[in-house]
Amino acid sequence: MCGIAGYIGKKKASGLLLSSIRNLEYRGYDSIGMATISEGGIRLSKGKGKVSEVDSSLAFSELPGTIGIAHTRWATHGEPSEKNAHPHLSQSGKTAIVHNGIIENYLELKETLRGSAFKSETDSEVVAHLLEKNYSGSLKDALLKTVQQLQGTYAICAIRPDSKEIAVARNGSPLAIGLGNGENFIGSDISAFVEHTKKVVYLDDFQLASVKENSVELFEGNGNPVAPEPKTINWDVEKAQKQGYKHFMLKEIHEQPQVVRDSLSIPIPELEKPRKIFIVACGTAGYAGLTGKYILERYARTQVEVAYASEFRYSDPVIGPEDLLIAISQSGETADTLAALRLAKQKGAKTLGIINVQESTIARESDSVIYTRAGPEIGVASTKAFISQLVVLYRVAEKLSGTRIPLSPIPGKIQEILSQGEKIREVAKKYFKVYNFLYIGRNFNFPIALEGALKLKEISYIHAEGYASGEMKHGPIALVCDEVPTVSIAPKDAVYPKIVSNMQEVRARNGDVIAVATEGDSSISSHATDVLYIPETEETLYPLLSVVPLQLFAYHVADLRDCDVDKPRNLAKSVTVE
Ligand code: F6R
Numbered sequence: 001m002c003g004i005a006g007y008i009g010k011k012k013a014s015g016l017l018l019s020s021i022r023n024l025e026y027r028g029y030d031s032i033g034m035a036t037i038s039e040g041g042i043r044l045s046k047g048k049g050k051v052s053e054v055d056s057s058l059a060f061s062e063l064p065g066t067i068g069i070a071h072t073r074w075a076t077h078g079e080p081s082e083k084n085a086h087p088h089l090s091q092s093g094k095t096a097i098v099h100n101g102i103i104e105n106y107l108e109l110k111e112t113l114r115g116s117a118f119k120s121e122t123d124s125e126v127v128a129h130l131l132e133k134n135y136s137g138s139l140k141d142a143l144l145k146t147v148q149q150l151q152g153t154y155a156i157c158a159i160r161p162d163s164k165e166i167a168v169a170r171n172g173s174p175l176a177i178g179l180g181n182g183e184n185f186i187g188s189d190i191s192a193f194v195e196h197t198k199k200v201v202y203l204d205d206f207q208l209a210s211v212k213e214n215s216v217e218l219f220e221g222n223g224n225p226v227a228p229e230p231k232t233i234n235w236d237v238e239k240a241q242k243q244g245y246k247h248f249m250l251k252e253i254h255e256q257p258q259v260v261r262d263s264l265s266i267p268i269p270e271l272e273k274p275r276k277i278f279i280v281a282c283g284t285a286g287y288a289g290l291t292g293k294y295i296l297e298r299y300a301r302t303q304v305e306v307a308y309a310s311e312f313r314y315s316d317p318v319i320g321p322e323d324l325l326i327a328i329s330q331s332g333e334t335a336d337t338l339a340a341l342r343l344a345k346q347k348g349a350k351t352l353g354i355i356n357v358q359e360s361t362i363a364r365e366s367d368s369v370i371y372t373r374a375g376p377e378i379g380v381a382s383t384k385a386f387i388s389q390l391v392v393l394y395r396v397a398e399k400l401s402g403t404r405i406p407l408s409p410i411p412g413k414i415q416e417i418l419s420q421g422e423k424i425r426e427v428a429k430k431y432f433k434v435y436n437f438l439y440i441g442r443n444f445n446f447p448i449a450l451e452g453a454l455k456l457k458e459i460s461y462i463h464a465e466g467y468a469s470g471e472m473k474h475g476p477i478a479l480v481c482d483e484v485p486t487v488s489i490a491p492k493d494a495v496y497p498k499i500v501s502n503m504q505e506v507r508a509r510n511g512d513v514i515a516v517a518t519e520g521d522s523s524i525s526s527h528a529t530d531v532l533y534i535p536e537t538e539e540t541l542y543p544l545l546s547v548v549p550l551q552l553f554a555y556h557v558a559d560l561r562d563c564d565v566d567k568p569r570n571l572a573k574s575v576t577v578e
Contacts, residue, residue, distance in 0.1 A: 001574060002100035004086075008164075021072045026572070034060050077106075178193035179199040198233045253418070271324070284382040317343070436462070439465065440472060440487070446469075456558075
């Protein structure tokens with residue numbers, strides 16, 4: 001959450017920083033700001049809105065100087081506004097900082113800074129004032145002293161006009177340094193600078209660094225120097241472009257056949273059958289995990305418990321050395337998932353990360369990691385990462401059970417669904433003004449009902465709830481009326497007759513039904529108002545297909561409602577605060 005960027009070198013910093021925060025914008029986009037050093041002072045520009053909106057009035061790239069920092073914000077403390085936007089300045093205006101994370105003891109620290117006039121409502125501003133107070137000739141030393149006073153999470157970049165360095169520190173919020181030739185870059189993640197360098201130093205928690213034009217010095221939290229270990233990143237810049245699609249989300253939905261193909265050749269580590277598997281994740285990754293429960297229990301006959309990472313970490317889970325915890329995360333930085341992983345490790349469990357972003361914190365902290373091959377996912381709503389997580393879970397089930405699961409026809413079948421894009425848009429046109437939706441599914445398709453509802457609500461702002469269809473009669477059916485359509489996932493599987501009965505119950509109460517059904521099922525149209533067909537497959541594999549029309553349906557509804565599909569309100573792609 002929040003994107004931070006820095007540049008130090010010989011080029012004009014502002015143009016490079018503008019491109020960095022554009023690339024980081026998916027981390028938050030309620031206000032934007034930049035500070036550069038020029039003629040012995042700090043030049044600052046910031047405002048409320050997305051990068052393009054704020055840049056059109058402030059023209060960031062006019063800021064002079066070859067050292068600078070920038071920020072794209074997802075508000076925690078204080079509403080989105082110019083005064084709360086980063087960078088924040090110290091009282092004298094000589095120190096500028098950008099911060100990602102939450103300073104939990106900021107109110108106590110403010111008490112100790114009574115002489116400083118605070119201009120914002122943020123927790124972050126306290127860092128600028130503390131740095132000023134702690135400065136006595138070395139910005140890095142001032143930052144070291146400052147972070148020792150902070151409680152909470154942070155990734156911080158700081159500059160001063162009298163110091164030819166950017167001082168950076170990390171605890172709980174990601175920070176990477178891109179190593180260039182006579183220049184260095186800083187970013188919350190590598191998308192900030194990957195077009196300039198693929199050589200990266202990742203900071204660990206409690207580390208800090210002094211980044212200069214020609215050097216990067218790394219320090220532990222006690223001030224002891226440590227040798228940086230640069231990694232070379234494999235990242236296709238081209239894949240992070242829209243490539244002619246109207247939105248990243250649409251492009252990413254269309255990449256899914258290739259993502260599945262790529263996922264079929266991911267090496268899966270040898271795994272011993274554990275006593276029990278725990279899966280922890282959040283949001284869409286959590287629904288991949290819930291589908292994983294059905295997959296792993298069916299094939300590997302191992303007991304699987306799935307938990308929201310945010311709940312797992314505050315429970316007292318009965319987990320130990322004979323158990324395996326699987327943490328699923330696209331970003332690899334989700335704060336709750338990371339905390340759940342750490343808790344499981346503390347209790348002696350083995351851990352496996354299923355992660356998309358290379359070298360992310362969860363990937364680095366898991367005992368073993370399987371990298372999904374979804375490539376950069378830029379749309380805030382997760383689509384191709386979900387499919388890749390599912391494929392990896394099927395492949396883990398293969399490994400644990402010694403069974404072969406027939407996944408190879410899946411890419412062609414997804415392609416067939418994608419070719420019905422126009423038909424799905426026509427159905428979306430009938431429903432895009434509706435206020436409430438229900439989504440139902442059973443067995444392997446129950447998690448897909450949850451995921452379909454999440455996709456719709458997050459990008460179109462229509463209220464949508466997913467249920468296990470057997471639960472309808474226990475409450476949700478009270479919502480059914482001619483204004484509340486139900487999306488029913490009804491492929492030809494073992495529970496087909498049951499879900500058809502649920503659809504009839506909805507129709508009997510004047511509710512419209514949009515069915516996701518197997519091609520060739522002509523009788524389904526007598527129980528549904530509209531039908532979206534998917535190709536036939538094994539009943540255990542339907543989630544890989546049934547989710548695709550739901551992604552497209554949500555996309556078209558949101559597009560017809562003129563929503564900002566790739567940057568839905570209030571959301572951020574990487575949730576690094578609790
Ligand atoms: C929904 C969505 C979120 C994420 C969740 C976890 O479309 O993208 O629900 O799935 O925030 O994020 P990661 O996978 O990065 O841990």
